Amino acid sequence: MQSTTTNSTGLKTTSKITTGPSEIHIYDNQLNDALLDEVYLKIVERGGMAYPFFHVDKPQDLDPTAQAVKKLVREAWFKVIPPKFWPRNGAAGWEVWHNVMYEGDNLDYHCDVDEKASEVVHPHMSCVIYCGPKNRITGGELALDLNSQQDYEFIRYKYNRIVLFSSHLPHQVMPVKYIPDKKQPRVAISCPIWEHEISPNVQAY
Numbered sequence: 001m002q003s004t005t006t007n008s009t010g011l012k013t014t015s016k017i018t019t020g021p022s023e024i025h026i027y028d029n030q031l032n033d034a035l036l037d038e039v040y041l042k043i044v045e046r047g048g049m050a051y052p053f054f055h056v057d058k059p060q061d062l063d064p065t066a067q068a069v070k071k072l073v074r075e076a077w078f079k080v081i082p083p084k085f086w087p088r089n090g091a092a093g094w095e096v097w098h099n100v101m102y103e104g105d106n107l108d109y110h111c112d113v114d115e116k117a118s119e120v121v122h123p124h125m126s127c128v129i130y131c132g133p134k135n136r137i138t139g140g141e142l143a144l145d146l147n148s149q150q151d152y153e154f155i156r157y158k159y160n161r162i163v164l165f166s167s168h169l170p171h172q173v174m175p176v177k178y179i180p181d182k183k184q185p186r187v188a189i190s191c192p193i194w195e196h197e198i199s200p201n202v203q204a205y
């Protein structure tokens with residue numbers, strides 16, 4: 001069942017999609033635009049993909065680009081996402097990636113897991129933040145597989161949107177078909193919350 005709110009530019013909205021044991025929540029226009037824009041510019045300029053684990057209790061332990069990303073992740077999790085979605089016993093922090101996608105790019109079907117664990121271990125909740133461009137794009141939808149049988153809920157890209165979803169849901173990002181300004185790629189930050197610390201595959205940072 002989906003409860004939708006009419007979106008107009010700049011309007012704060014929250015939507016909820018319930019699918020049996022799974023939850024999907026969408027928060028629009030609730031993050032600080034200036035911080036989003038700073039993060040967007042830094043990511044497009046800097047490249048790279050993965051960050052060290054972001055500890056909840058260490059707000060200032062990273063380089064300037066990662067620090068701006070961390071500020072945004074903290075704003076999303078502390079100010080927008082309701083506390084009921086945090087782990088009951090508290091969180092260690094967030095595993096953070098960003099994805100920069102141009103026309104033709106996609107992200108393959110996967111589940112968010114601890115990639116270094118020998119068994120399947122999911123985060124407590126998964127989360128993505130859309131940072132730019134501000135213009136509408138075609139394609140690049142987040143496709144959440146509701147029952148592992150490719151029964152998808154498609155969520156379109158939108159500037160200043162947070163998508164929070166149950167971490168057991170497999171997902172992919174559909175191919176980006178059209179971006180109005182070719183120099184302004186689709187940038188998303190993935191920031192699932194973990195009850196315990198994991199070791200991200202830090203390759204580019």
Ligand SMILES: [Fe+2]
Pocket residue numbers: 110111112171190
């Ligand atoms: Fe993911």
